[in-house]
Amino acid sequence: MKKNVGTLDAMIRLVAGFTGLAWAIAMASRPFSRPPVGLMMLSALKIAEGLTRWCPMLALLGISTRELDRNVMKRGQHLDERGTPRRIRFS
Numbered sequence: 001m002k003k004n005v006g007t008l009d010a011m012i013r014l015v016a017g018f019t020g021l022a023w024a025i026a027m028a029s030r031p032f033s034r035p036p037v038g039l040m041m042l043s044a045l046k047i048a049e050g051l052t053r054w055c056p057m058l059a060l061l062g063i064s065t066r067e068l069d070r071n072v073m074k075r076g077q078h079l080d081e082r083g084t085p086r087r088i089r090f091s
Contacts, residue, residue, distance in 0.1 A: 005053040006065035017046030 005013070020043035028035030049055045058064065 001052075001054050002059075003053040003066060004058045004064040005049060005055050006068050008068070009065040010050045010053050012050075013046045014050035017043045017050060019043075021047065 020039055024036045024039040024043060027033060028040075053066075
């Protein structure tokens with residue numbers, strides 16, 4: 001299983017997943033209401049995608065948001081041969 005979710009994308013998925021799950025749990029705790037099971041399942045899926053950094057829909061479409069992580073670099077940061085950012089010190 002190759003990772004296909006970038007760092008920013010994973011953070012957005014985690015925030016959206018935990019927000020959706022909290023809202024669904026709050027709605028489920030109301031008296032005389034049906035719990036939003038679909039939202040709970042979708043939120044749990046987004047949390048799992050954010051933690052594992054693998055999305056089945058992106059894999060089916062052949063898209064990777066990790067490429068965006070490699071293209072966006074901060075000032076003074078360069079990539080080494082493995083593609084991980086390393087800091088250059090100016091002295």
